[in-house]
Amino acid sequence: MDNTSPNPTFEGENTVMLLQACRYVMKVYADVIKNPKKVVPFPFTYISKIEDLLSMKDRVKSVDDLLNLDVLEQALAVRSAIQIK
Secondary structure (H helix, E strand, O other), X not given: OOOOOOOOOOOOHHHHHHHHHXXXXXXXXXXXXXXXXXXXXXXXXXXXXXXXXXXXXXXXXXXXXXXXXXHHHHHHHHHHHHHHO
């Protein structure tokens, strides 16, 4: 009978993945800056509209707006755009 259990390693694997993801996002952003017409892969399509996103303000007028998935998606895109810029 084997009474062992796997032990997770906490040696920076999450940090490495975070840095790789950040490096990729910054690479996509740099490509869009060089060529604004560049087609950006799906999860990062907001990067091609970063200037428009940064100019958005006061889109949420009521609690019902927060239940609208399109408004929430735009809010997340604006937040991401702010962090990238």
